[in-house]
Amino acid sequence: MSKIKFDEFQRKQLENNPNVSHVSEQNISYKPEFKEKAVQENLAGKGPMDIFLEHGFDLKMIGPEKPKQCLKRWRRSYEKFGNEGFYTERRGKGSTGRPSSKELTAEEKLKKAEARIAFLEMENGLLKKARRTREAGEEEQALTLSEKFQLIEETIRRFQLKRMVSYLCGIAGVKRKSYYAWLKAEDKRSKREQRDEEDYKLIKQIYDKRNKRDGGREIKMKLENDYGVIMNLKKIFRLTRKFNIQSIIRRKNPYRRLAKATQKHKTCPNVLNRKFVQEPGVVLLTDITYLYLENRTKVYLSCVKDGTTREILAYHLSTSLEMGIVYKTLDNLIMSLDGNVHPEALLHSDQGVHYTHPEYRKRVKELGFTQSMSRKGNCLDNAPIESFFGHFKDEVDATTCKTVAELRGKIEDYMEYYNSARYQWGLKKMTPEQFRGHLLAA
CATH class of the missing domain: 1.10.10 (Arc Repressor Mutant, subunit A)
Known part of the structure; x- marks a missing residue:
């Protein structure tokens, strides 16, 4: 049996070929006239693939080995039985028309008996499939209605069974009327x-x-x-x-534990209290994450995100975790805002040592921000920036970069893409920049 499986659309296409009598999920039944003509052309020197191509067959669909296999089998039958062997053969669908009154030969009786045995095996398989879900409890979707109808139709067409529709529908647990409606909707x-x-x-x-x-x-x-x-x-x-399309997704790390925030310096209350969506420029979220280069060198990325528009307003990449990383991020933020800080702007972070440092707190206050901090050991209080870092690491593979400069270029390209080209479902299917313009226009 062929390893290639034909879907309903492919079966319909193949059956439109005048040289085909019937197509099942894995088999093609050819008309005897085509078999006779193909053998004669092959004996005259024409190759199997050329014969099938000239008669309208798509070799990508049926497989490049199919012509050679068929001609080998047909020539063997021709050498044994001659042209008559193609017309008495009963592979697959069989002949159509009125039943012959001619007395059957012993060979024909044997072939009919084999066909009946094959039908009984198919019937048994259908019965098992149709009823196996009853043993599985609540799972009732193992075999769909369409699959049952398709199996009934294939059984009837393949073995030319008369007056068996009601019987097969009863076995499958479907209505005869529904089966005929399914046939009409082909x-x-x-x-x-x-x-x-x-x-x-x-x-x-x-x-x-x-x-x-x-x-x-x-x-x-x-x-x-x-x-x-x-x-x-x-x-x-x-x-x-x-069509088996599955996107690459982030998997949760079951071993990740909530980091305990340090209290080396004085902390601030959680003024934001998870009210991430307000006016543009009011809720600013900041945090630091780490990345690895190809040689396992560790680098750090500090970002500031607008909680309302989800834009990345400022970022800075550094090989050091010294205080300079957050100071430089603040400078970039002021440049991004053009010095126009919202009078109610909140700069929210976790209780990390950088953000509780007295000098950092002093600079934040001088720039006109109200400082807010997550509760101890609660990353959900700063969830949007944590979510961004997760998606960022999925889409930017830092381990392919050999130098910090190469990684910096990659990050610049991604930030531009994220702000201006990456559509987000929660932003009314807009990009962050489009959504900011939408809010300002409103």
């Missing part, structure tokens, strides 16, 4: 398969563009903003399941 299913193929190509294009990191929501936003295509989120999830 054209609709074929068109849906074609649409799915077209939509899949567009989704795959977006999926591959960002190294398989975009999830369903981000794909939807890019379809709408970059391609002008409105697609239902449920459909995107259905197509990603159907």
